[in-house]
Amino acid sequence: MSIEKLEDGRWFLDIEPVKGKRFRRKFKTKTEAIRFEDQIRAKLVTGEIWNTPQSDKRKLSELIDLWYGHHGIHLADPERRKRSLIALCNALGNPVAKNLTPAQYLNYRQIRAQDGVSAKTLNNELGYLNALYGYLWQTDQIKYQSPLIKVKPIRVKERELSYLTTEQCQELLSVIQAAKNPCLYLIVRVCLQTGARWSEAEKLTPSQIGKSRLTFLDTKSGKNRTVPITQKLEDDLRTHSTGNYRLFSTSISAFRRLLEKCSFKLPKGQAAHALRHTYASHFMMNGGDILTLQRILGHSSINLTMRYSHLSPDHLLEAVKFRPAVDD
Known part of the structure; x- marks a missing residue:
């Protein structure tokens, strides 16, 4: 190491703290040169000088395995999420995870859309990938954020949620009763009485039956919830x-x-979930409170429940009450 004064009055530092890492720099004062030398030697102690991070060459499939073991396995449906990610990874050609580009992903998405895959499914896939990268980045297992962070999801028009009328509910129950499928008959009744998701009703155990109530566990939001039921349904479940x-x-x-045997038809993708919509819709049409409905359905955000607010008898009555007094 050497610090020499140059003819122009400046100071020249020449330091090689480790072989192959040499620093040469000019300073206005000798004090600045000494200070820089101290900084270099401090980095020498921490190893910052020669421990240059290697370029991350891990494949996307390797990150999926890493993410799954640390986080994905704890999700509500881990195997399904992993299968989706692996299928997506294979379709993208299992690239080096860091080198995946928005253009590469958008080309894949365009092909999928042309094949008839719904916008909702494509948005889910994008969300899965960003969540994977995001978790690994936040836990310092990768040193970069998701390469798809700037890709926008496809805008999806809000579709009308179909629900069954009282007469259609009775017809459905009659068709199921005639089929003599006691499991199916009770599951449908549970969904119509509580607004439960099909999977929540289908996974019920005897211990979840309370006094005129059902407690749903392992829900989508991760929170248990209890919903009242009629004494008749409780008795039938216990029997x-x-x-x-x-x-x-x-x-x-x-x-x-059996739904195909009914006289009414539901939109594609709204079969079993229509029972949940039916409960929520009738709840609001009969004067129910939107906050109470949120707790019954187990929505983590009131924004999801607000989809049913327009069915309330007093929905936006102020629009008429406080409008300009014309055309009466």
């Missing part, structure tokens, strides 16, 4: 219980088949 861990067998396919 059906055989002491097994689960009350019901998987019945969604049977439900879809």
Whole structure:
């Protein structure tokens, strides 16, 4: 190491703290040169000088495995999420994760859209990838943010939520009753009485039956919730219980088949979920409170529940009450 004064009055520092890492710089004063030398030697102690980070060459599939072991396995439906990510990874050609580009992803998305994949599914895929990168970045397991962070989701028009009238509910229950499928009949009744998701009703166990109420566990929001039911439904559930861990067998396919026998038709993608919409819609039409409905449905955000607010009898009555007094 050397610090020499130059003819122009400045000071020249020449330092090589480790072999192959040499620093040469000019300073106005000798004090500045000494201060810079001290900084270099401090970095020498921490290893910052020679421990230059290697370029991250891990494939996207490797990050999926890493993310799944640390975080994904704790999600409500971990295997399904992992399958989606692996399928997406393979379709993208399993690139080096850091080198994935927005253009590469957008080309993939365009092809998927042309094949008829819904915008909602494509938005979910984008969200899955960004969540994966985001978690690994926040936990310092990668040193870069998601390369797709600037890609915007596809704008989806809000669709009308279909619900069944009272007559249609009765018709559906009659069709199911005639099929003599006790599991299916009770699941549908649970959904119509509580607004539960199909999966929540289908996974009920005897221990979740309370006094005129059901407690739903392992919900989408991660929070348990309890909803009142009629005494008749409670009695029927207890009678059906055989002491097994689960009350019901998987019945969604049977439900879809019997739904086709009904005189009414539901929009694509709104089969079993229409029962949840039916509960929420009738709740609001009969004068229910939107905040109470949020707690019943288990929505984490009131914005989701507000989709049903227009069905309330007094929805936006102020629009008439406080409008200009013309055309009466």
